[in-house]
Amino acid sequence: MNPTRIRRIWLIVLLLVVAAIAGTLITFAMQENMTYLFTPTQVKNNEAPKDARFRLGGVVCEGTVKRTEGTLDVSFSVTDRVNQVIVQHEGILPDMFKEGTSIIATGKMQGKEFIASEVLAKHDETYTPKEVQDAMKKAKELHTKSCGAL
């Protein structure tokens, strides 16, 4: 083989190795940081992970927001109008957090309760996240204001 061809083969091997490393890194980094979204009904049906972090989407159930006076501890229920899950959170809730609006909480299950490290409600009625909208399509058909089963 002539030297040009050898050099070219080396170049291709090098590129393949680099691409493989990059691919592996991207896959690992992505898997580590992917969080799936689940609805309260899916949580009830044990579809959500038991020990891993995930995102819980739904509506803040009316009349369930409770603060422990003088602290930042707050608890409320998230519902898809079929089932509900109790969420515990310590921290400041976002501006657009209101009873009856949709939110996404990130965290982990602890027993039957969801411990949220982050609560997002960037969106008002006009800007409901699409994922929550989809999750709530069923609820809309039910025409109910009930918060569903605990």
Place this chain on the structure above:
Amino acid sequence: MLPELGQISLILSLLMACLLACMPLLGAQKNNSALMQTARPLVYAQLFFVVLAFGLLAYSFTVHDFSVAYVQRNSNSLLPFAYQLSAVWGAHEGSLLLWIMILSIWTAAVAIFSKQLPDKVVARVLAVMGMIAVGFISFTLFTSDPFTRAFPVASEGVDLNPLLQDPGLIFHPPLLYTGYVGFAVAFAFAIAALIDGKLDAQWIRWSRPWTNIAWAFLTLGIALGSFWAYYELGWGGWWFWDPVENASFMPWLVGAALIHSQAVTEKRGSFKSWTLLLAIAAFSLSLLGTFLVRSGVLTSVHAFASDPERGLYILTFLIIVIGGSLVLFALRAPNKDESGQPFTAYSRETLLLLNNLLLTAAAFMVLIGTLYPLFADALKLGKISVGSPYFGFLFSLLMLPLVMLLPFGPLTRWQKDQPSKAVKLLAPWAILAVVSGAVSFFFLKDSGFKTTGGVIAAVWILLGTFAFISSRFKNSGKRFTAEMIGMTLAHAGVGLFFFGVLMTESLSIEKDVAAKPNSTFSMRGYDFSFEGVEQVEGPNYVADRGTVVIRKDKQLVTTLYPEKRMYASGGNSMTEAAINSKPHRDLYVALGEPLDDKGSWALRLYVKPFIRFIWLGALLMAIGGFVVSFDKRFKRRNANEANP
């Protein structure tokens, strides 16, 4: 009557754009100079009608013409005057009109400043920009007409989204769009060159200043957006790797790569095909950004309306532009015997090639992380979100070699050089950088590896850039061109930026507290005393205003008044953070919510060291981009001419 006039003038501008897209192109193919010369008048006519339409929409806002549906939804009679104007681009329809107006302005600028170019090139470039205008104007007219009337007419408008009632909104979208659309110029030059089939260094020299200016505007737009999120959203973060932010960051990364590869192609003739491909990629990513943000695929403050018809239209447009230009590229890209001057393993070309690989790899990594959840959703793999650690980890991994290699670039010669020369020049500075990093690690309170990394990166890049200036000075007789000054400024900006990022990331303290009146909290030597909350009234809102007195060593530093506003038009409350800023730190206080009826409030208290360096660095990069475009060489017909 006037809104109808606006619509008619938008239709006329579409007509002008259609003619512009066809006639000059036909003229260039047939060598018909009369047809080619229609390009400039058509451009000016299109600009005239677009500006007229834009002006009429703005006028409807200032006279509160709520019979126009768009005005009714995004304004109301209490809205302050400045926001009445910025509300024009506060939502979907108007922001598209702004996009079109900026495109028309860029096109007119190309028409004015291209006197020294051959008629054929001008005709083709302007025609390609006309095609883009056709796509966007027809999109606006057919799916998102801002002049549609509402029946019955409402007596009062809804309001501009309170989040957008801020000086940041006045400038953020126009700057960002100017950047996005500016890449259309480099794109049009690339397409024109591909159609022509003649790819000399000349066309790159013409498109270089445009790319630099576009990239500088994009830098300003992104930095302003980040700054706005920092003080307006009340979370104190400056970058969230949110899909919408990523959408603007991808064209920025590719644009930065394009600036460097254009320099190589212009000066050495190498990387021709690569430069063409990057020019296509930069603009395609700008379009993708517009698609992601405007189609409602993503939900955020920026995604105004989810309308499948609109999404489909932009997607089709995107496929035509990307697919068409790639096919053209495949057919007409220069083949091997046209490649430029040879270079060896250690040369400036190689270093710039590495720069390009790292920057495009970063853009690719962002692209995967941003699009993967969309694909997963479409393929029913579940609803996924990719967390910011993914982006943070891979981005730092890619930027590490970039920072290490950056000072070598300007010190290395084209074609062939001895690595030992640059190493000898830079070695003392490298040692100094490591020593100052070590000093910061052991002597700065609470510092970690990130702090050390920030100090090393900043000292290394700043001193390495300084080494270039001094070595240039010693080789007397050589002047500093605008291009070099711009490059030096931008590189220094990169150093300051990484310094700001790593210091803020590693040394920030963030605390959410439950504060009783007259309670005090200590963070990094600062005592925050919460004195209570009172009611105040603004022009179109009422607010709860907190008072927080900050002392250091018993000395008063400042008093901050964070607010929680309720706008008269109803809707949600808005957090207005209060910030005291010094170059070496920001003190940031935001009001949460009342916790009981005895005056206790949830408070957010942040100390953010060196955060201003992030935006200062970005500003320097942008200034660098502007300065480069003033280089005298770009004004000449031919690079070899001694004086213009």
